[in-house]
Amino acid sequence: MNQIALLNKNSFTEKDLLLLASKGCEDSFTNLFHLYKDRLYTFVLRLTNSEEQTLDLIQDIFMKLWMNRSVLATVDNLGSYIFRSARNNIINSFKRAMNEASILSELQAPNNLHKDVEINFEYKILESKFKNVVKKLPPQQRLVYTLSRDQGLKHEEIAQQLHISTSTVKNHMVEALKNIRMFLKNELDIAEFY
Incomplete structure (x- = not known):
């Protein structure tokens, strides 16, 4: 049966x-x-x-x-x-959030005139824009990026999980990071960020 x-x-x-x-x-x-x-x-x-x-x-x-x-x-x-x-x-998520907050505080360091509320608001806007950029990545790039950054998987683990080669995973990550960098450079005028 x-x-x-x-x-x-x-x-x-x-x-x-x-x-x-x-x-x-x-x-x-x-x-x-x-x-x-x-x-x-x-x-x-x-x-x-x-x-x-x-x-x-x-x-x-x-x-x-x-x-x-x-x-x-x-x-x-x-x-x-x-x-x-x-x-x-959850631990990885908290670590990423702390790292992003650290980067944002460094971006804000020269201009300490902002109040905490304004910094938090700007952080939320930047975080939202960043998430939108990730959502706009082509599906395979987004999946590879998410597995790498959000779940902390290594390229070999992603390749095994998605049944693709490690070099394909690397190519997707390179393209995803290139697209994210382009966004950061255009939107935030940051040359090297991620």
């Missing part, structure tokens, strides 16, 4: 679901998603205080899990695996 037709989350252990999902069974992966999504949402929201960021992060975690589903067969405790991944992504 068909595995998918037999799939019932009440009759399978988590390990069974992981093994089936690792072989491409979407129903078992969906069951795993439903087992963890609410707890993961609560955990991430408590740390980020942002519903949008929380939803994006959860989507990224499960998308990455599905794209690398072959490793699910080796996972003993999916909860630990998912929560560790979420924690690492």
Whole structure:
């Protein structure tokens, strides 16, 4: 009989679901998603205080899990695996935010007449413009850039995940960074930024 037709989350252990999902069974992966999504949402929201960021992060975690589903067969405790991944992504996100804030404060250093509120407002505008530039990248460039910068994956890991060569990943990153630099140079009059 068909595995998918037999799939019932009440009759399978988590390990069974992981093994089936690792072989491409979407129903078992969906069951795993439903087992963890609410707890993961609560955990991430408590740390980020942002519903949008929380939803994006959860989507990224499960998308990455599905794209690398072959490793699910080796996972003993999916909860630990998912929560560790979420924690690492949140830490990386905070590090990026601190780095961006540092860069912005350096840009503001010569003109200390601005009030904190104005600096924060300008930072939000710059951050919004930057995100829009990333959104406007061609889909493959945007995906490669996001996997590299947002998820901290190495070029080899991205290549494996997307089933493309490492040189293709490097080419996409070069083009993405070139487009971002062009934006920064044109919009902000910054020659070298990223």
